[in-house]
Amino acid sequence: MALLRMWGLKPKSYNCEKCGNDFVSRTALRYHFRAKHLGKVHCQTCGTEVLRASPQHHEKTDHEQTQTSNQERCWNMTFQREIKFVAMETSTSCRMCSKQFGTVHGREHHEKQEHHFTASKRAQMSTGFKPENVLEYRTPIELERFLEAKLRPISGPTRLACASEIDRMIALIKDSFPLSIAFVIKGGSYIKGTDTQDWSDLDIVIFSNAFEDLEDCKRRIPEVLEELRERLIKSSLANRLVLQKRTPFSLRFYFKCYKDHHGHSFDVLPCYDTFGPALSRGLKESFYHKLYLCNDSDLIQLYTMALLKYQVEFVKASTERVKDLMRLVKHWFKTSFAKPTKENKFRRLPSSYAMELITIHVWELAGKPIFFSFVQGMRAVLKLLVRYQDIxxxxxKHYRSNSTVFQKVILKQTRPLVLDPANPNLNICENSNAWDEVAHVAQQSLLKPLFNGVQAKEPWLFTNNW
Structure with missing residues (x-):
């Protein structure tokens, strides 16, 4: 398309006979015509065409039973994945009404004054220990057994078969992608090695030179994702896919894996190839500065996809025992908090990525021991979460302490602060407005039988200062 413009020619477009609007592909024109002129839209859940006037009827009759049975048979939904690739400024939004404030302090003052969000109300709305929580265990051996039986992915032939099925799905995504592919970056818990028996997710970021620039990518993503979706639902693996509501940047679906015993959550994200598969030190500095100056949140989302490779490598480099500790911490996370209600429906807990990074940091403070007690490790993580305002x-590894961008970000003095190891612009903690709830639940967890009478031992003695 850029070449055509260089020659003074107009790129080919497809014109709607009804309203005269132009579209870049037949797929986009067809979707527009059905939605605007035939009164049909695509269901956000399953992709089926339904009448615009009756989407609720379709949801009730076609989804109510099949969706429930599919999910109960194939997956135990653990985490609600972020709608955006990079969460931004959630920490300053109210948990009850989503109103934005300039600071976390301003948001908390509003919650107390307008919604009477007192300490007792926070305790009531945040804590929700579930029966499968590990906190009722009384010995380290019980914790190890639970980890082996319930959390670690099943090894051996099953794991190999699972890997083969995932490779098959990724190959299908590449074959179905409607644009030329420069390279692909894979992320998610499966790639990092932090997945569990009941939860595994994969991010497939597809970089293409077919986009003219990042603005063009942002504009064309809906069309590209729609065409990819249509091809997938006509593919040989269509009966093993459950499509979800599409996000602004990705096509999201569950893939039923080996013998339907479990499933994987996929996010497929198209992106413009800005730098190629690797960034040099000089390019990174320029890239970080460009991100710092960017005021378009959507473009920031797309820019940051180029850093996924380095985020994955950072977590993946951890030892297997540290990854097991991450699994335990994330299991604690999903089994200790109360579900949001209508009253606090805008509450956002920290992401699983934030929990992974905090776990790595605590392990590093202990001197990176190869062998260690999971009870001591979990206790250290929880004690740090209690004092979240000091984090x-x-x-x-990827940016210098004397770089201009880094120094400007640090001067903001935002707490808690977990700076993305691949991006000095991004405080991972800003994707949550409920760190006080995390601290409360962590404090209550430390009173449970698993930690009863447990004292810090080498190499965890530093936690005595907490």
């Missing part, structure tokens, strides 16, 4: 975690 300041920074790594300098």
């Amino acid at each position: 300041c975690i920074i790594w300098h």
Whole structure:
């Protein structure tokens, strides 16, 4: 398309006979015509065409039973994945009405004054220990057994078969992608090695040179995702896919894996190839500065996809025992908090990525031991979460401490601070407006039988200062 413009020619377009609007592909024109002129839209859940006037009827009759049975048979939904690739400024939005404030302090003052969000109300709305929580265990051996039986992915032939099925799905995504592919970056818990028996997710970021620039990518993503969706539902694996509501940047679906015993959550994200598969030190500095100056949140989302490779590598480099500790911490997370209600429906707990990074940091404070007690490790993580206002975690593998961007971000003095190891612009903790709830639940968890009478031992003695 860029070449055509260079020659002074107009790129080919497809014109709607009804309203005269132009579209870049037949697929986009067809979707527009059905939605605007035939009164049909695509169901956000399953992709089926339904009448615009009766989407609720379709949801009730076609989804109510099949969706429930599919999910109960194939997956135990653990985490609600973020709608955006990078969450932004959630920490300053109210948990009850989503109103934005300039600071976390301003937001908390509003919650107390307008919604009477007192300490007792916070305790009531945040804590929800479930029966499958590990906190009722009384010995480290019980915890190890639970980890082996319930959390670690099943190894051996099943794992190999699972890997083969995932490779098959990724190959299908590449074959079905409607644009030329420069390269693909894979992320998610499965790629990092932090997945569990009941939860595994994969991010497939597809970089294409077919986009003219990032603005063009942003504009064309809906069309590209729609065409990819249509091809997938006509593919040989269509009966093993359950499509979800599409996000602004990705096509999201569940893939029923080996013998339907479990499933994987996929996010497929198209992106413009800005730098190629690797960034040099000089390019990174320029890239970080460009991100710092960018005021378009959508473009920031797309820019940041180029850093996924480095985020994955950082977590993936952890030892297997540290990854097991991450699994335990994330299991604690999903079994200790009360579900949001209508009253606090805008509450956003920290992401699983934030929990992974905090776990790595605590392990590093202990001197990176190869063998350690999971009880001691979990206790250390929970004690750090209790004092969340003091959290300041920074790594300098990908950016210099004297870089201009880094120094400007640090001057903001935002707490808690967990700076993305691959991006000095991004405080991972800003994707949550409920750190006080995390601290409360962590404090209550430390009173449970698992930690009863447990004292810090080498190499965890630093936690005595907490």
